[in-house]
Amino acid sequence: MRDGVRLATDVYLPEPSAGADQATYPAVLIRLPYDKNSRYVFVDGIARRFTARGYALVVQDVRGKFRSGGTTLPFLQEPQDGYDSIDWITHQAWSDGRVGMFGDSYYGFTQWAAVAARHPALRAIVPRMTSADFNRIWKAAGPGQPDPPVWLEGVEYFAHHWIDNDTYDYEPDRTRRPVIDQYEQAFRAIGARSLWFDLLAPRHAGMPTRLGPDPFDALPVPVLHCVGWYDNIGAAHMRDHAELASRPAWAATQYLWAGAVDHENYWLGHAPVADEDDHNADEAALERMLPGYTDPAIEFFDVFLKEDRPATDLPRVRWELGHQGWRTAEAWPPPGSDTRTFWLADPATAAHALPGGALTRTPPTEERSAQWVHDPDEPVPSLVENSFAHLHTHPDFAPVAAREDVLAFTAPASSGPLDLAGPVTVEVHVTSTAPVFDVFAKLLDLAPDGDARLIVRGQVSAEATVGSDEAISIDLGHTGYRLRHGHRLALILAASDFPLYLPTTGTGENPWTAVTTKPGTQTLRTGGVHPSRLTLTVLPPSASPC
Known part of the structure; x- marks a missing residue:
């Protein structure tokens, strides 16, 4: 690097043609902090597929991690190190001077950092399950909106x-x-x-407001956003896509691949995952997973690195409708989609086992309320130990819905398939006796046998200064999901989700440093002038009768 620090780097090259002179190739760069030679990142399998298609694959341990030198500190050095690594590639005898980048999570962020650094050789990126600015995960989704709870x-x-x-x-x-x-x-x-x-940790200085130069202010490059409907940071990634799609300079270069997968690339079709389908443990499962993981990126690079296919070969949006299959569209949400609202009703029965209260298509005319207690010492359990791999276990949330400190609302059984395709939001009128409180919302698929599996989720933190006339808006992210015949939508609300989130103390004290806690009572109002609602994006009834 420019400061003399050495970053450990492996280069995988295609097999040279017999009798050919020194060949040159477009390169795909992966910069990651998870040990480039570990089984966890399976780079050897990725390299086989990229080199077979005529790409050099370059993979690097980022600064301060595993075999690389330098101080161990995330984010801040990645623009400069990304620029220097791309520049190094372009000076190698095997390089044709064109570079793309690929990878998940943190090594999606390193792609955006390199975009911000503006090396002219960087021609295209494929960020997967990530965000251009991780502050989107820790902070409010927009001005005037509440911050999320402590993740x-x-x-x-x-x-x-x-x-x-x-x-x-x-x-x-x-x-x-x-x-x-x-x-x-x-x-x-x-x-x-x-x-x-x-x-x-809040007793310290606080996260920097930005993690480097804004890549969205750089010259546009073609981007294939790879998003998982079950990715725990998928909402932040979709905000990246929506913002760039709204910018005239960037819009023409934005492509979306969205599948029914989680952050660790487990698939809804295998959930809960059996041993023989666990690609993190089983070699045959990994080989089955790799084509779906790498091929969208290779096809994208064929267009924007090799330039041997026209951009018209690529669908603008390729998305998976969970339980149904893959589709294409010209935009997201798909043209022709519409919103559908369900109103929270019958709150008196919401603190019981599913079905609890009701989700109705017409708003209740009279206001009703329900209360539940948040005890920081007895929080609502998360059920998953690792939300990055939610689909590995894909737990049944019916037992959680039956708790007295959880409210549940359920819609009538679907008379046919209902296809969700876009954002999901919840607006609820909730107040609390605690000075600071959290609201967690989970949209579930309640099957005829009583199992309740997650579709999407969202959460916000609020202050007691929020008045009873002011609704709390919760972004549950985006999904592509078919609610099948006879299944029911269920919405559950809680004030904790532990250990994925740090519970509020009930006293308003810093949850990291507090030694005492106090239970708080939450009140939900719905109906009349205080309607609480669930809003879905759905495909047209002609394509998705309900």
Whole structure:
């Protein structure tokens, strides 16, 4: 790099043609912090597929991780290091001077960082399950909107993975208070600490407002956004896509691939995942997974790196309708889609097992209310230990819906398929006796046998200053999902989701440093002048009768 730090880099080249002179190739660069030679990132399998199609694949441990030198600190150095790595590629004898980038999560962010650095050789990127600015995950979705609750699982990622070159696996003592001491205990045992954890944990300075130059202000490059309907940061990625699609300079270069997969690339069609379908453990399963993982990117690079196919060969949007299959569209949401509203009704029965209260197509004329108690010492369980791999277990949320501290509302059984294709939002009138409180909303598919599986979810944090006349809006992200005949939509509301999220204390104190807690009572109002509602984006009734 420009400051003399060396980054460990592997180069995979296509097999040369017999008797040919030194060949040159377009290169695809992957910059990741997860050990480029580990089974977890399966780069050897990716490289086989890219090199077979005539691409050089270059994979690199980012600064401060595994075999690379430099300080272990995420995000901030990636624009410069991305630029220098691309520049290095263009000076190699095997390079034809054209570079693309590919990869998931953090190595999707490194692509955006390189875009911001504006190297002219960078011709196209394929960011998967990521965001151009991770502040979109930690902060409000827009001006005037509430911040999300503290995503404890996300903060823990930095406490485990961004300490030094290695990764540390430990289980915090979740009974220990204050919560911050659970991690201080681990840092003392390791003998080092995570600088980024110190920024995220609220008793410290706070996250920088930006993680580098804004890539959206750079010269546009073709982008294939690869999004998972079950990705736990999918809402942030879809906001990236929507913003760029609205910018005239970028709109023509935006493409979307959206599948019924989670962050770890587990597929709805296999959920819950059997051992023989677990690509993180089974080699045959990995080989079956790889074509769907790499081929959309290779086809994209064939157009924008090799330039041996016209852009008209690529659908603007390729998306999966869960339980049904793949479709194409000219835009997202698909042209012709519409919104459908369900109103929360009968709240008196909402604190019972499913079906609980009702989701109706007409708003209740009279206002009714329901209350539930949030006890920080007995929070609502998350059911999944790792939301990055939600579909690995794809748990049944019916037992959670039956808790007294959860409200549930259910629509009538579908008389035919209802196809969801776009954003999902919830607006609820909720107040609390606590100065700060969280609202978690999960939209479920309630099957005839009583199982309730997740479709989409969202969450916000609110303050008691929110008046009873002001609705709380919750973005549940986007989905492509078929609600099948006889199934029912169910919406559950809660004030905690632990251990994925850090519960509020009920006292208004910092949840990281508080040693005491206090239960708080939440009140939901719906009907009359305080209607609470669920809004879906659906395909036309002619294509999706309900």
